[in-house]
Amino acid sequence: xxxxxxxxxxxxxxxxxxxxxxxxxxxxxxxxxxxxxxxxxxxxxxxxxxxxxxxxxxxxxxxxxxxxxxxxxxxxxxxxxxxxxxxxxxxxxxxxxxxxxxxxxxxxxxxxxxxxxxxxxxxxxxxxxxxxxxxxxxxxxxxxxxxxxxxxxxxxxxxxxxxxxxxxxxxxxxxxxxxxxxxxxxxxxxxxxxxxxxxxxxxxxxxxxxxxxxxxxxxxxxxxxxxxxxxxxxxxxxxxxxxxxxxxxxxxxxxxxxxxxxxxxxxxxxxxxxxxxxxxxxxxxxxxxxxxxxxxxxxxxxxxxxxxxxxxxxxxxxxxxxxxxxxxxxxxxxxxxxxxxxxxxxxxxxxxxxxxxxxxxxxxxxxxxxxxxxxxxxxxxxxxxxxxxxxxxxxxxxxxxxxxxxxxxxxxxxxxxxxxxxxxxxxxxxxxxxxxxxxxxxxxxxxxxxxxxxxxxxxxxxxxxxxxxxxxxxxxxxxxxxxxxxxxxxxxxxxxxxxxxxxxxxxxxxxxxxxxxxxxxxxxxxxxxxxxxxxxxxxxxxxxxxxxxxxxxxxxxxxxxxxxxxxxxxxxxxx
Ligand code: HC1
Ligand code: SF4
Numbered sequence: 001x002x003x004x005x006x007x008x009x010x011x012x013x014x015x016x017x018x019x020x021x022x023x024x025x026x027x028x029x030x031x032x033x034x035x036x037x038x039x040x041x042x043x044x045x046x047x048x049x050x051x052x053x054x055x056x057x058x059x060x061x062x063x064x065x066x067x068x069x070x071x072x073x074x075x076x077x078x079x080x081x082x083x084x085x086x087x088x089x090x091x092x093x094x095x096x097x098x099x100x101x102x103x104x105x106x107x108x109x110x111x112x113x114x115x116x117x118x119x120x121x122x123x124x125x126x127x128x129x130x131x132x133x134x135x136x137x138x139x140x141x142x143x144x145x146x147x148x149x150x151x152x153x154x155x156x157x158x159x160x161x162x163x164x165x166x167x168x169x170x171x172x173x174x175x176x177x178x179x180x181x182x183x184x185x186x187x188x189x190x191x192x193x194x195x196x197x198x199x200x201x202x203x204x205x206x207x208x209x210x211x212x213x214x215x216x217x218x219x220x221x222x223x224x225x226x227x228x229x230x231x232x233x234x235x236x237x238x239x240x241x242x243x244x245x246x247x248x249x250x251x252x253x254x255x256x257x258x259x260x261x262x263x264x265x266x267x268x269x270x271x272x273x274x275x276x277x278x279x280x281x282x283x284x285x286x287x288x289x290x291x292x293x294x295x296x297x298x299x300x301x302x303x304x305x306x307x308x309x310x311x312x313x314x315x316x317x318x319x320x321x322x323x324x325x326x327x328x329x330x331x332x333x334x335x336x337x338x339x340x341x342x343x344x345x346x347x348x349x350x351x352x353x354x355x356x357x358x359x360x361x362x363x364x365x366x367x368x369x370x371x372x373x374x375x376x377x378x379x380x381x382x383x384x385x386x387x388x389x390x391x392x393x394x395x396x397x398x399x400x401x402x403x404x405x406x407x408x409x410x411x412x413x414x415x416x417x418x419x420x421x422x423x424x425x426x427x428x429x430x431x432x433x434x435x436x437x438x439x440x441x442x443x444x445x446x447x448x449x450x451x452x453x454x455x456x457x458x459x460x461x462x463x464x465x466x467x468x469x470x471x472x473x474x475x476x477x478x479x480x481x482x483x484x485x486x487x488x489x490x491x492x493x494x495x496x497x498x499x500x501x502x503x504x505x506x507x508x509x510x511x512x513x514x515x516x517x518x519x520x521x522x523x524x525x526x527x528x529x530x531x532x533x534x535x536x537x538x539x540x541x542x543x544x545x546x547x548x549x550x551x552x553x554x555x556x557x558x559x560x561x562x563x564x565x566x567x568x569x570x571x572x573x574x575x
Contacts, residue, residue, distance in 0.1 A: 004070040019061035019072055020048055030074055031083065031115070033090075033108055033200045034149035035062040039158055040198075044150050045090075047112065049082050050074045058082055084116045092123040093172075094201075095144045103202030106510060109147060110201075130175055136184040137363050138191035138207055138356040143175040145203035152176055152195035152204060159499065161474040162306070164189050176203075188309035191357035192302035192473060192497040193506015206356040206507060210377040211387060217348040217377070218261050224342050227257055227350045228268040228328045228407075232418030232502040233381055235530035236354060239509040239523075240385030241395040246526030248534055251400025256388045258401060264336075267403045268351060269410030271328030272417040272426065274552070275299060276543035278321040278569055280430045281560035283492055287465075292317050294468075294483065294490040297423050298573075299323035301361035302497030302506075306473050308573055311480055320570040324417060325351050325358055326367050329374030330568040331407065335556050339406060344372060352379045354418070354505035357497070366571045380507025411546040412535030418502040419528035421449040421469040424456075424494035428467065429542045435460050439542075449532070452499065453479065455490075466490045472499040500524025503531070 001012045006023050013022045018041075020030050033045040043060035050061045053071035058079060061072075073079065090109060098104055130143040153165045153176055164187050168177045178187045196204045217225045238247035257265045283295050298304055298318040307314055321327070329349050337344040351358065361367065362375040379387070388395055403409065413429055416422035425445045432440035448456045448467065453475050456467045468490045470476050476495045482488045498504040504524035511523070540546055557565050 002066050002068050004066050004068070004072065006072045007074055013066060017066050019050055019052075019059065019064050019066055022066050023061065023072070023074055028074055030061050031112055032062055033112065033147060034151060036151055036154070036198060040149070040151045040154040042150050042154070044148060046086050047083055049079055049086075051076055051079055080116070084118060087112050087116055087118055088121060089123055090147050091118065092121055092125065093127050094147075095127070095142075101145070101202040102205045102208070103145075103199075107202060108200035126172075128173060128175065130181070133177075133181075133183045134207065136189070136191070136207065136360070138360045139184050139189065139193065139196065140205050140207055141177065141184065142203050142205075143177055143181075145201045146175040146177075147201055147203075148174055148176065149200055150176065151198040151200065155194050155198050159472060159474050160190065160192055160194055160497075161477045162188060162190055162192075162309075165195070190302040190305045190309070190473060190497060191360050191506075193356040194498065196356065196506050197508075197510055206380050206382070207359055208383065210350075210359065210379055211383050213377045214350055214379060214387065217350070220348075222346060223348045224263050224340075224346050225261075225348045225350065226264040226266060226332055226336070227262045227352060228266045228271065228325070228332075229253055229257070230268045230325070230351065230353045230355075230358075230418060230502065231272060231415050231422075231531060232354045232505065232508070232527060233352055233384065234415075234534065235418065235503060235527040236381050236508050237385060238395065240382070240389075243396055245523045246530045248530045249395060250534065251402070252395050252398045254403055255398040255401040256391075256393050256395055259393055259398075260387065260391055262350075264404045266328070266332075266407040267410050267414070268324050268328050269414030269417065270407045270546075270548065271324035271326075271331070272299075272414035273410050273543035273546050273549045274327050274331070274569070275321055275324050275417075276413055276426050276430050277549065277553070277560045278327075278565060279319045280427050280434065280543075282319055282321060283427070283431055284434060285561070287491065294493045295319055297427075297492075297494045297496075299417070299423060300496045300502075301355070301357040302473065303476065303495045304573060305357065305360070306476065306497065310477070313484075314480065315573050318573060320572055322367065322569050322571055323358075323361065324414070325353060325361065325378075326374050327569050328407065329362070329367070330369040331552075333369055333372055333374060334568060335552065336407060338556075344370070348376050349374065350377045350379065351375050352381070352384045354381050354502045354508045355498075356380060356506045358507075366573070369568060381505075381509060382507060385509070406548055406551070409546065409548045411543050411549075412538035412541040413543045414546075415534045415538065416531050419449070419531040420452075420471055420496075420501045420503075420524075421454060421494065422501060422528075422531065423496070424448050424467060424469045424492065426543065427492070427494075430544050432458070432460065433542065433544070449528075465492075467492050467494075469494045471496050471501050471504075473497050498524075500528060503527035
């Protein structure tokens with residue numbers, strides 16, 4: 001251990017700790033616009049300057065390691081003046097459209113300008129002029145708002161392992177972007193949105209065109225507007241209204257959507273239950289035939305795109321079942337239209353998702369059903385929160401209301417899809433019972449819950465089956481490489497692109513916190529636990545026991561993987 005003094009307080013920390021981390025241990029939060037613990041330790045923004053006794057100049061505390069007996073001052077007139085100067089310099093090359101910026105009131109640069117009482121700009125002059133890239137269905141880049149913190153670069157490189165961004169140009173003209181400043185659509189970006197979660201300003205955000213489409217659809221008397229809510233929304237939307245992380249707001253979300261005027265409010269977890277039926281049947285079929293194993297789950301569009309970009313040879317191993325979002329969309333324009341006696345062309349199906357890649361998925365040509373888009377518009381959790389606010393509704397004070405029939409009741413299995421290991425767990429509950437005739441024990445399926453990587457071995461009918469769950473595309477790459485080298489063998493693998501699963505998705509509420517990504521991962525655990533609690537509160541925990549799913553198969557689909565199911569729900573990826 002090393003002992004030092006920070007602002008007159010003694011502190012003992014491990015060797016190799018930086019001043020910034022040591023200060024945090026005693027409750028001193030040195031400002032930074034670039035630091036992300038273990039991920040982005042670059043000293044790029046220089047806002048974290050401090051004075052070290054006996055050392056010349058000021059030191060960037062996020063990269064400066066402590067030494068025995070060191071005396072640090074984190075808030076002296078010299079330090080404050082230097083930090084102010086750095087913030088002013090950053091502002092001098094910033095577009096200054098704060099009032100209309102997507103990050104307004106959730107921007108770390110704006111917060112620091114306020115904290116440091118910056119009232120005017122001494123440095124005015126030339127500004128960088130770089131066009132916005134808004135060509136992708138999922139992500140928008142506004143490079144003039146880039147403050148060169150490098151967080152997006154390192155998260156994409158180290159956590160996602162896609163390496164989309166780097167610094168373009170030199171000196172004053174620099175900004176973070178794909179090589180040659182290509183549009184995001186011309187890169188192997190997976191649209192996971194993890195870079196959005198760490199961007200300290202409004203330089204990266206989701207494509208917002210769907211919000212307008214939703215308002216227009218709601219106002220159109222010729223449209224029958226229905227909405228499906230993703231599993232994780234119920235565990236995260238409350239945060240947009242000041243509720244604690246992990247608040248479960250299922251009934252309040254329904255109440256808000258009904259007040260907004262949606263003709264029907266349905267649960268995407270119903271779609272997830274259908275996916276369990278189809279994917280479970282597909283797995284049992286592959287297991288019997290010994291074909292295309294391991295089977296990979298395919299409900300995460302970020303992972304599907306990652307596989308298309310980097311693991312082409314594994315595409316035949318992906319489950320052919322579309323995601324719950326798309327399965328639900330397909331049912332809305334066929335089964336529901338038929339049941340409700342509505343022309344499917346008049347149905348406008350909206351989904352609300354914690355994910356920006358879902359916007360891309362909904363627009364994929366593979367997702368068309370009977371010549372129609374299955375899902376017409378996709379709102380992120382953030383966009384949904386905003387729409388609810390625009391309608392003057394305060395979510396936390398709304399009563400709890402119930403989803404509509406016939407696609408509003410889901411089993412607990414459908415609900416846990418949004419949590420770490422949830423898709424695997426939901427599938428195993430049904431597959432195990434179908435193969436053995438017995439219920440799987442909670443102790444068995446709970447062991448697969450994870451925010452990064454977990455394995456499970458179970459003997460089923462005398463055969464040892466191996467399962468793996470992996471969250472985060474960097475972790476996925478590691479596992480896939482091991483599978484390809486023959487170092488590990490599995491029968492079924494769940495991959496979700498975001499750390500913690502959908503609860504950590506790129507469309508979830510963003511914290512204006514100085515270490516955003518870690519905050520988000522932590523939040524992910526609380527949110528995931530809320531979904532597991534929601535499962536516990538349900539009477540039915542398996543998709544095949546959901547009476548509404550039984551009715552759907554009895555009256556409309558026949559069996560899982562029937563001809564109709566295949567036509568509506570199954571696809572292949574060939575890119
Ligand atoms: Fe997910 Fe899914 S769980 S992918 O994380 O399979 O986005 O919440 O909606 O489609 O159900 C996301 C969440 C979501 C789908 C389901
Ligand atoms: Fe990288 Fe994901 Fe951002 Fe694309 S969306 S640039 S893959 S972090």
